[in-house]
Amino acid sequence: MTREEFRKLMNSGIILLDGATGTNLQKRGMPVGVCPEEWILNHREILIDLQKEYVESGSNILYAPTFSGNRIKLEEYGLADKIEYMNRELVKLSKEAAGGKAYVAGDLTMTGEQLYPLGTLTFEELVDIYKEQISYMLMEGVDLFVVETMMSLSECRAALLAVKEICDLPVMISLTFAEDLRTLYGTDPATAIIVLQSMGADAVGVNCSTGPEQMADIVALMKKVATVPIIAKPNAGLPQLHGDETVFDMGADEFASGVKHLVECGASIVGGCCGTTPDHIKALNDILKEVRPLPISDIKIRALTSERKTLEIDLDGRLLIVGERINPTGKKALQEELRQGKLDIVNSMAVEQKENGADILDINMGMNGIDEKEMLLKVVHEMIRISDLPLCMDSSYSDVIEEALRIYPGRALINSISLEKGKMERLIPIAKKYGAMFILLPVSETGLPKDIEEKKQIIRTIVEEALKVGLSREDIVVDGLVNTIGANKMAAFETLETIRFCKEDLGVATIVGLSNISFGLPDRQFINSTFLAFAIKEGLTMAIANPSQDLLMNTAYAADLLMNKEAADLRYINKVTSKQTVITSKKEDKQSVKKEENHPIYDSVIKGNRNNIVDLVKNSLEEGARPSDIIDDILIPAINEVGNLFDKQIYFLPQLISSAEAMKTAIEYLEPLLEQGEAKKKIGSIVIATVSGDIHDIGKNLVVLMLKNYGFEVIDLGKDVSTDLIIETAKEKDADIIALSALMTTTMVEMKTVVKRAKEEGLKAKIIIGGAVITQSYADEIGANGYAKDAGDTIKIAKKLLNVLD
Template structure:
């Protein structure tokens, strides 16, 4: 199948996928806890019969049952050495069921292990894992690929890169979102679309997550940013407990009735996830087959993205600033820090620039005495945890830029591509491969252009080549090439002419390093300020500048106001109020003030694992007791992290980073607590992911957070039987049992544990959580509490302990 063939199927009507596989196999007798792929191979008639019914119902693309057929998942069952045979046979079963009447998609998903820095998995290792499975599926004869139920944008990128590097078959990427509209890792639907379509995904969508009614809003958000078709594959409502079984009770007729809503929201490809069966698909087809999907957007946005935020770039919109500070040139403190492999100064600069109003952060690690590529990757890793701002990758070396773009879990800006032979020939294809935008620098191997006409010729040459490679003019931002007016009296005039020409004639966005204009002159601030105003009036889109320059930033906001740009009045007033707040003493201590006074607090708040021990040791040297440091400094800090997480200012990466930082401090202080009268014994908690479930990211974070608060936590791991959980609880004299489940097929094992606790008349509280778990489910099975995330789990445990 080609992309064109795929798109032709949705020209006049929706394209239909299949429904659930797992829940239907369980109905057919598949027990929990087994390897689904192996069970299917032992009962092939069940899978073939199910998929044949889907095809009869109207399914045009079947998902081969290779969902967890990667090396890591199969290793859980000791089957990794059978990866080729199993995946090949599973594809064969689906091809037999399709019988030429439907296409077969090779199905991939997350491995269950997190990428660094949140986990130990390295990017290239993960790409190789996906590439291994995808190569087997390709050889087995799949027509296209689907990467589904993805919770991590970074892992989605890895799978997409892997597939694109082995073939040209279409690739569908399908994310799953929590109730707050973000993935487990904090990615929103708009960001997912921007990043994945720029990297080459042919279809992007959402599966699992919710019922069809709730999914419409996610689809609608995706549609606003999508230049590719959107997929919707909802559950049959939300899971409920009926007669002791977890079921999706939305009947086929009701499920199908939401189909027109999903098409209206922007979905062109429809299917079903958990709880759906062939009848759900049949009625969905019947309810929507006469509808014509909305075409993909033909207008392309200028837009960058981090892992958790998009930044639109509008030639008629707000003036934007690319923070230039993370560059070691002329910065001795930063140079010394980088030579030590220390990211503290980089993190500090990222935080300060975001606070001062930067919209994008330029990252340059170019200096002698370090491995620039390794340091660039390390900087990206740390900055991504620190800020949600998208990055501008700045290097003189092609290999450094390529490595950075491959690793960055967003859509970056390249600084820059000129007509210099090496950059021109190598970097443009790299920009295309990784979906990056780039700054066009009008230089050539001959150096600076001699006049404005030569500058225009260089711009046209680079633009034409970029367009021939499949890049678009919306991917290009032209540097006005600001020279100093002290050396060239026409420097400002020529730059302004370049800005006007690019914007008004070529329809291109523009950027400039504005402070260059005043180099060598006295009282440079006045020259810079005048030039900023003139450049913005001519249409300058953004500047590479130091956002701590208050006069430059304020003039930019004021210029937008006077030019009547959308919402410029509100933005100006908001900025002036912020500046006033910094000057006026309110008499109350803000978090920012507290972090300046207390470096232990600040280290936890910012996830600074490298510095936390030095700061704790300083507190000990000052005479503070270990218990005081924990209770009065560390715990308030992690409480603040929890508050920021609750308000969606922080997301999972920051929560984990802060929790790991606190853990480092706690482990250092714990041996000192034995003789410390201020310490108190806290509850003992048994934690486990229930039997049949091998997902443990959420559970591990809960364990980490509870330990940070001083609780005695015994982590039994994943896929743990009820008998082992109860035995450990009795032996450890536990006060609380905490249970986690990610899948609807395993959540009922929680009820088994609750019932065994009651049967043995144990005075132990049971709390539960996980992606599919709700408060109503906790109430139905008789659990003592439910938490929606790790921060909430701490609050729940504190409440239960105070009530006991």
């Protein structure tokens, strides 16, 4: 299937996908805990019969049962050496079932390993893992690919790039969102679709986690910014336990009615996930026969994103500030730190610029004495972790920019593309491939334009080349190219005319570097701020500036106010009435550590900076602090605050993990130094495991880390752990708590078995359960003592069950 054929199919009306595979195979005899792919190959007719039923029910596209057929997943079952055979045979089965009446999609999903810097798996390793699986499916002639049940935007990007670098088949991507309408890693629906459609995904949407009703808001949010079809593949309601079987509570007709509402919200590719059967798809086919999907918008979105936040750019909206500070030029302290491989100043600059009003962070690592590419990648990884502002990748080298764009889980801005030799030819395709916006710098091989007309011609030339490769005007931000007024008395007029021309004649955004206008003149801030007000009047979209300069920032807010831009009055009032709080440090008693939020150790935990936390702990010890005081008065309050930020959705999984790792590093250093009588008695012992048949452990691993940080003795049994081993270990360790995790509806029933066995054996251990598919009602139903929705919740419940006071 070509991408053009896919678009024609989408334009023909609503497209029906298939329903669940795993839950239906279990009903037809597949045991919990086996490798599904291997079991299918040993029971081929069962899969073929199921998929034939889907085709007869109206499915236009079947998902080949290659869901966990990547090398990492198969290694869990000792089957990695059979990866080619299994993927090829599984595609063959679906092709046979389709019988030419439906398309077959090669199915990809998460590996279960976390990407660097949260884990050890690099982005390129992940791309190669996906490419390997994709190559085998291509051998058997899959029609398209689907990347489904994704929780990480980075992993979505890796899978999308893997497909696009091997073939030109269509790619559909669907993510799974929690009740807060964000993925596990904090990505919202709009951000997800903006990033993936800009990189060339042919359809984007949502699957699993919820029934149709709970999915409506997600689809609606995507539809507002979508320029590709939206996928909706909900579960048949919520899982319920009937006896020893997990069932879903939504019948076929009710399900079909719910999915019809999703079509009304904007979905045009629909099917079913967990609990849905051929009957659900048939009912869906029947109810949608006369329904037409909403039209797919051709209005391109002008926006940048991080992994967790979208910044929409409005030509008539408020001025946006690109923070310029993370650049070593003229900054000796930063240069020296970068040569040492440290990023403390970079991190501080990122935080301070956001606090002072920056909307975007420009990242430039061009200096002597370091590997620019290596350092830029290191900084990008750090920014992904600590900041939710979109990034502007700034380098003179196209390969450096490409490597940074490749790993960045958002939609970045390239700084910049000009008519200098080879630059446009190299960078415009890179912008297209990675879905980036770019700054157009109106400079040619001969240097600066001699006059305003030459400047306009350069701008037109680059715009036309961008449009030829499929980029749009919404992807372009033109640099007004500010010259110094001291050398060219018309410099301000020429820049202002460039801004007007770009906005009014070309319909593209603009940006300026303000400081050039005043070069060589005294009291430059007055010239800069006045010029900025003029530029805003002409329609300037962005300015590269230092957001800590109050005069400049206040001028921008005042100009927006005078231009009657939306909410400018409140922004101005909040800006000029805010006071910078000055915190002074008093000399501390050498025998204690004051519990204060500006302590550098506290700050390192909050910011997740584990690189220098041991040095900070050593300094505090040398000043006379006791190890126990550092733990009680700094580390524990800091991790509590991280938990609060997580609860408020200010922090998400990456920050939570980073902060927990920083605290762990500090505690591991301090524990051997605790004096006799100072060493803490463990709060309680907890046996924790992902239940039998489930090989997902990202959430469980975070819970382990947090529990240890709070002083619990944790016995981590890993993933896919048998009930017998859980019970035996709880007995042996005289555990106070058993904590169980499950991500899949097909394995959650095992939790009931553990609860039942624990009661039969008379264990004293209380049981806490959690995981993506688990609910409070399920915990009540199976008799668990507590349900934890996340790591922070686990701490609270464990303390409550053990009567531990904060």
